[in-house]
Amino acid sequence: xxxxxxxxxxxxxxxxxxxxxxxxxxxxxxxxxxxxxxxxxxxxxxxxxxxxxxxxxxxxxxxxxxxxxxxxxxxxxxxxxxxxxxxxxxxxxxxxxxxxxxxxxxxxxxxxxxxxxxxxxxxxxxxxxxxxxxxxxxxxxxxxxxxxxxxxxxxxxxxxxxxxxxxxxxxxxxxxxxxxxxxxxxxxxxxxxxxxxxxxxxxxxxxxxxxxxxxxxxxxxxxxxxxxxxxxxxxxxxxxxxxxxxxxxxxxxxxxxxxxxxxxxxxxxxxxxxxxxxxxxxxxxx
Amino acid sequence: xxxxxxxxxxxxxxxxxxxxxxxxxxxxxxxxxxxxxxxxxxxxxxxxxxxxxxxxxxxxxxxxxxxxxxxxxxxxxxxxxxxxxxxxxxxxxxxxxxxxxxxxxxxxxxxxxxxxxxxxxxxxxxxxxxxxxxxxxxxxxxxxxxxxxxxxxxxxxxxxxxxxxxxxxxxxxxxxxxxxxxxxxxxxxxxxxxxxxxxxxxxxxxxxxxxxxxxxxxxxxxxxxxxxxxxxxxxxxxxxxxxxxxxxxxxxxxxxxxxxxxxxxxxxxxxxxxxxxxxxxxxxxxxxxxxxxxxxxxxxxxxxxxxxxxxxxxxxxxxxxxxxxxxxxxxxxxxxxxxxxxxxxxxxxxxxxxxxxxxxxxxxxxxxxxxxxxxxxxxxxxxxxxxxxxxxxxxxxxxxxxxxxxxxxxxxxxxxxxxxxxxxxxxxxxxxxxxxxxxxxxxxxxxxxxxxxxx
Numbered sequence: 083x084x085x086x087x088x089x090x091x092x093x094x095x096x097x098x099x100x101x102x103x104x105x106x107x108x109x110x111x112x113x114x115x116x117x118x119x120x121x122x123x124x125x126x127x128x129x130x131x132x133x134x135x136x137x138x139x140x141x142x143x144x145x146x147x148x149x150x151x152x153x154x155x156x157x158x159x160x161x162x163x164x165x166x167x168x169x170x171x172x173x174x175x176x177x178x179x180x181x182x183x184x185x186x187x188x189x190x191x192x193x194x195x196x197x198x199x200x201x202x203x204x205x206x207x208x209x210x211x212x213x214x215x216x217x218x219x220x221x222x223x224x225x226x227x228x229x230x231x232x233x234x235x236x237x238x239x240x241x242x243x244x245x246x247x248x249x250x251x252x253x254x255x256x257x258x259x260x261x262x263x264x265x266x267x268x269x270x271x272x273x274x275x276x277x278x279x280x281x282x283x284x285x286x287x288x289x290x291x292x293x294x295x296x297x298x299x300x301x302x303x304x305x306x307x308x309x310x311x312x313x314x315x316x317x318x319x320x321x322x323x324x325x326x327x328x329x330x331x332x333x334x335x336x337x338x339x340x341x342x343x344x345x346x347x348x349x350x351x352x353x354x355x356x357x358x359x360x361x362x363x364x365x366x367x368x
Numbered sequence: 369x370x371x372x373x374x375x376x377x378x379x380x381x382x383x384x385x386x387x388x389x390x391x392x393x394x395x396x397x398x399x400x401x402x403x404x405x406x407x408x409x410x411x412x413x414x415x416x417x418x419x420x421x422x423x424x425x426x427x428x429x430x431x432x433x434x435x436x437x438x439x440x441x442x443x444x445x446x447x448x449x450x451x452x453x454x455x456x457x458x459x460x461x462x463x464x465x466x467x468x469x470x471x472x473x474x475x476x477x478x479x480x481x482x483x484x485x486x487x488x489x490x491x492x493x494x495x496x497x498x499x500x501x502x503x504x505x506x507x508x509x510x511x512x513x514x515x516x517x518x519x520x521x522x523x524x525x526x527x528x529x530x531x532x533x534x535x536x537x538x539x540x541x542x543x544x545x546x547x548x549x550x551x552x553x554x555x556x557x558x559x560x561x562x563x564x565x566x567x568x569x570x571x572x573x574x575x576x577x578x579x580x581x582x583x584x585x586x587x588x589x590x591x592x593x594x595x596x597x598x599x600x601x602x603x604x605x606x607x608x609x610x611x612x613x614x615x616x617x618x619x620x621x622x623x624x625x626x627x628x629x630x631x632x633x634x635x636x637x638x639x640x641x642x643x644x645x646x647x648x649x650x651x652x653x654x655x656x657x658x659x660x661x662x663x664x665x666x667x668x669x670x671x672x673x674x675x676x677x678x679x680x681x682x683x684x685x686x687x688x689x690x691x692x693x694x695x696x697x698x699x700x701x702x703x704x705x706x707x708x709x710x711x712x713x714x715x716x717x718x719x720x721x722x723x724x725x726x727x728x729x730x731x732x733x734x735x736x737x738x739x740x741x742x743x744x745x746x747x748x749x750x751x752x753x754x755x756x757x758x759x760x761x762x763x764x765x766x767x768x769x770x771x772x773x774x775x776x777x778x779x780x781x782x783x784x785x786x787x788x789x790x791x792x793x794x795x796x797x798x799x800x801x802x803x804x805x806x807x808x809x810x811x812x813x814x815x816x817x818x819x820x821x822x823x
Contacts, residue, residue, distance in 0.1 A: 088378060114496075119534045119710065124498070140822040225812060311787075312816045326823045330529040333496040 108344075115337035127334070135338045143315060144323040144339075151230070151319070152298055155237050159294050160287070162238060163245035170246065171253045181250075184243030195236065196307040199224075203232055224308055230316045233305055241297040245290045252286025253279070284358045292351065438471045439714035441721065442491065442501035444523070444704075462724060472721060475501065481518035488521045495535060498711050503718035505573070505706045505725075508785040511793035512618060526820075527570060527705060527784040528630045536569040537708040537715055543568060546723040557782035558700050573725060574704040575782065577775060578619035578691035580611055587611075591689045596696040597623040601648030606655065611689065613656025616649045620796035621789040625695035625781040628788060628821050635821060639814045641694070642792075646799050646806035653800040690775055697780030705784065791816045 118127040135141050170180055187195075202208050203223040210220040223232060256279060264274050302321035309317060311326055320343060327336035462470040477484045494500035506523055507513060513520040524530040543549050549571075551559040562570035582589055589607045594600050600608060612619070621627075623645060626636045693699045706722045708715055783789075795813035798804040 138822065140819060222808075312791075312819045315815060315819065318819065323823065326820075328492065328496075329525055330533060330823065331492060331496055331524070331535050332529070332533045332823075 111337045111340055114333050115341050118334065131334045131338045132342075135335065135342070138335075140318070140323055141335075141339060144318055144320045145342075147230075147316065147318055148320045151234065151237075152295070154234055155298050156291065156294055158234070159238055159241050159245055160291065162242045163290065163294075164249055164287075166242060166246035167249035167253055170250050181243075181247065184246055186243070187240045188244045190240070192303045192307065195240065195304050199232065199236060199304070199308055225314045227314075227316055229309070229314045233301065233308075233317050236304055237298060237301045240301070241294060244297065245294055248290040248293060249283070249286050252283050256282050288354060288358050291354070295347070438473050439502040439712070439717045439721075440473045440475060441503045441505060441718070442523070443474050443476050444504075444506040458724075461727075462721065465724065465727065466720070470721070472717075481520070485521040488523050491523055495709065495711070500709050500711065502712040502714045503706065503708045503722060505704070505722070507704055508702055509787060509790060510701075510703050510785045511621070511790040514787075514790055515793060515797075526786040526788075527702075528564070528786065531564045531569045532630065534710055535707075537710045537712065539568045539571070539708065539719065542715060542719045543723065546719065546726075548723045548725075548727045550726070555700065555776050555779050555782070557779055558702060561702055561782045561784060562705065570705050570707045570784075571722060571725075572702045572705050572782075572784075575700040575702045577698050577700055577779070578622040579698075579775065580689040580691075582611075582687045582689050584687055589689065591686065594692060597645075597692045597694045600692060601645065601652070609652045609655035611656075612649075612691065613652040613654070616653055616800050617793045617796035619691045620645070620649055621792040622691055622699040622701060623693050624792070625693040625697065625699055627783070627792075627817070630821070633821055635814070635817055637814075637817070639810055642795070642814055643806055643810035646795060646810050649796055650799045650806055688775060690778065693781060695780055698775060698778045700779045700782040701789070702782060702784045787820050788817050791820065 115131055116127060116129075117124045118130075119125060166184060170184075200207065204210075205220050205222050207223075209223065214220065221228075223229065260278050261274055264278055269277070299321065302319055305313060305317055305319060306322070306325075311322065311329075312318070313322070320339060324336045324339050327333075327339065459470050477487050491500055504523070507520075508527060509522045509525045514522065514525075524535075530536065555575075558572050558575050562568055562572050582591075587607045587610075589605065589611070594603070600612065624637055624641075628635050628637070690698050706725060708718045708722070712718060791813045795809040798812075799806055799809045
C-alpha cells in the first residue's frame with residue numbers, strides 16, 4: 083500500500099481522461115434524461131421522458147430490432163469464431179496466413195464494405211444477376227425483410243476473425259501437457275474439449291463476447307451508409323433512433339435511450355461476469 | 369545508498385512523466401481553441417471609396433471572441449461574399465431606422481459540404497448544451513438543397529420538431545411592441561405555420577409556390593379550368609403532361625395540402641392517396657415531351673418556384689399556371705425563417721434585428737434611397753421571393769404584384785420544408801427516373817415518413 087500511490091500517479095492522467103470524457107458526460111446524460119428544455123430554461127421532468135419513451139413506437143421498433151440482431155449475431159459469431167480459433171490452433175492450412183485472411187474484413191474501411199454490399203445486393207447487383215439465370219426476378223434486397231440477414235451476414239464476415247484471434251489467444255495459454263495427460267487416460271476429443279478447454283476459456287469467451295457486442299454496435303456505420311437515416315424498418319436500430327433524435331435536437335429522448343441501453347447491457351454483462359466467476363474461482367473455472 | 373538512488377530515480381521519472389503530460393494537455397487546449405474559432409472570418413464589405421466613407425462602425429462579421437459581447441446571429445443565405453455584401457446594406461438600413469450602429473456578430477456556415485456538416489453538428493451540440501447562437505436566419509430543409517450533389521446539411525431538418533423540443537423562444541410578448549411586424553398584412557397560412565399551440569416561435573421569411581408561366585404562343589392551356597390536383601392529374605390534355613412531366617420531384621410534395629399532425633404524431637397523408645398521386649406523376653412524366661420549341665415556358669426562364677419572377681414582369685396573370693394541391697388551393701412551402709434561441713440572454717436585441725426583416729423596404733425589395741444609394745434593399749440574393757409576395761399582400765407597388773396577387777389568395781396551406789417533403793421528393797424521383805413502381809415507391813415513402821414523424 084505504501085508504494086501504491088506510485089501506481090495511482092502513473093494511471094492518474096488516464097483516470098482523469100476517463101472521468102472527463104466518460105464518467106462526467108454519463109452523469110450529464112443521466113441529468114438530461116430527467117430534464118425538460120435546454121440550459122437556463124430547463125426544468126425537472128421526472129420520469130415523464132422514460133414513460134413516453136417506452137410508449138414511443140420507433141423506440142420500441144429500434145429496441146426490438148437491436149435485441150433481435152444481438153440474439154442472432156452473438157451466438158453465431160461466438161460459435162463461428164470458436165470453430166475458427168480451434169482450427170487455427172490445430173494449425174490447419176497455414177496458421178499465420180489464415181490469421182491475416184480472417185482479420186482482413188475487420189480492418190477493411192467502412193466505405194469499402196458498403197461498396198461491396200451495394201455491388202452484391204442492389205437491384206442491379208451480382209446476387210440478382212446470379213438469380214436471374216434461374217429465372218428468379220430481381221429484388222431490392224436492401225429494402226426488404228432480407229436486409230436483416232444481409233446485415234447479419236455482414237457482421238459475421240467482419241467480426242468473426244477478430245473474435246477468433248481473441249479466443250485463439252486464450253487457447254494457446256492452455257498447457258499442452260493437460261491434453262497429453264488426458265489422451266493417456268483415454269479421453270476423447272469431445273471430453274478434452276469439455277473438461278480441459280472450456281473451463282479455461284471462460285475469461286477469453288467473456289472478453290470476446292464484450293468485443294462482439296461492441297462490434298455489433300459498430301455495424302451501425304455500415305447500416306447507416308446502406309440504408310440512410312431511415313432504412314428499411316427491419317434494420318432500424320437504436321443508433322438510428324439516437325442519431326435522429328440528436329438531429330431533431332431532442333436531447334432528452336436520446337439521453338433516455340442511452341441510459342436504458344446502458345442499464346440493460348450493464349445488467350447483462352454483470353450477470354455474465356458473476357456467472358463466470360461464481361464460486362469465487364477467479365480463473366473462471368466452473 | 370542503492371535503495372536511496374532507486375527511490376530518487378522513481379521520483380525523477382514520475383515528475384518527468386507529469387511534466388510531459390502537463391505540456392501535452394496545454395498543447396491540446398490551444399488546438400481546441402483554434403478549432404472552435406468563428407467559422408467565418410470575412411471582413412466588412414467596404415470595397416469602394418464611397419462605401420468606405422459610409423461603412424458602419426460595427427463590422428458585419430468578426431471573429432467570435434471567447435466570450436461574445438454582442439448577440440451572435442447565425443445566418444444561412446448564399447455564400448459568404450454574397451451575403452456580406454448584401455448584409456452591409458441591411459446594417460446600414462438598421463442604422464438608418466434605429467439611429468444607432470448595429471452591434472451584432474454574424475456567423476455563417478462554410479460552403480464546403482463536409483465542413484458545413486461538421487459545423488452544423490457543432491451548433492447542435494452547443495444548442496442542446498444550453499448555448500449556441502442567439503438567433504437564427506436559416507434555410508429550411510428544401511429537398512432541392514438537401515438532395516443536391518453534394519447534399520446541403522441544414523441545422524433544423526424539421527422546424528416543427530425543433531419548436532416542439534423547446535429550441536426557440538416564444539415571441540408574442542416581444543412582438544407586441546414591434547413596429548415592423550404586422551402579421552395581418554402577410555399570407556395568413558404562412559404566418560400560422562410559425563406558431564405552436566397558438567404561440568409564435570418562428571417567423572417565416574421566405575416561401576415558394578409551385579407555378580409555371582405559360583407561353584401563350586405555344587399553348588392555349590387555361591389554368592382556370594383546373595380546380596384541384598386531381599383535375600390536373602386526370603387531365604388528358606397533352607399540354608398538361610408537357611408542362612408538368614418535367615422535373616416532377618420539385619413540385620410533387622406541394623400537391624398535398626397537409627402531410628402530418630405533429631401533435632398526434634400521425635400522418636394525415638394516406639398511403640392510397642400517395643400511391644394514386646405517384647401513378648399520376650409517372651403517367652405525366654411518360655406522356656410529356658420536352659423537345660425545345662414545344663416547352664410551355666416563358667422565354668426568360670422555366671420551372672417552378674418563384675424563380676420565374678423575371679418572367680413575371682408584366683406577365684398576364686392568366687398565363688400563370690399554379691400546381692394545385694388536393695384541397696383545391698396552393699401549398700406555400702416555407703424556405704427560410706428566423707427565430708431566437710431559447711437560451712439567449714439577448715432576446716430583445718435579437719428581435720430588434722429580426723423584426724426589421726419585416727420592414728416595408730426590406731419586404732418590398734425597394735429599400736430606401738439615401739444619397740443616391742439604396743439601403744435595406746435585401747438580405748439575400750433571393751430577396752425577390754418575399755419582396756414580391758409581400759408586395760402583393762399589401763398592394764405595395766411591385767413589378768410582380770398584379771401577377772401574383774390572385775395566387776397568394778389561393779394559398780390554403782403552408783408548411784416548413786422538412787424531411788417529410790424529402791421523402792416525397794425521393795419517391796417522385798424513383799418513380800420517374802429509377803423505374804420503381806408507384807406501389808413500391810409509395811410503400812417506401814410512407815414507411816419513411818411514418819418513422820420520421822414518430823421519432
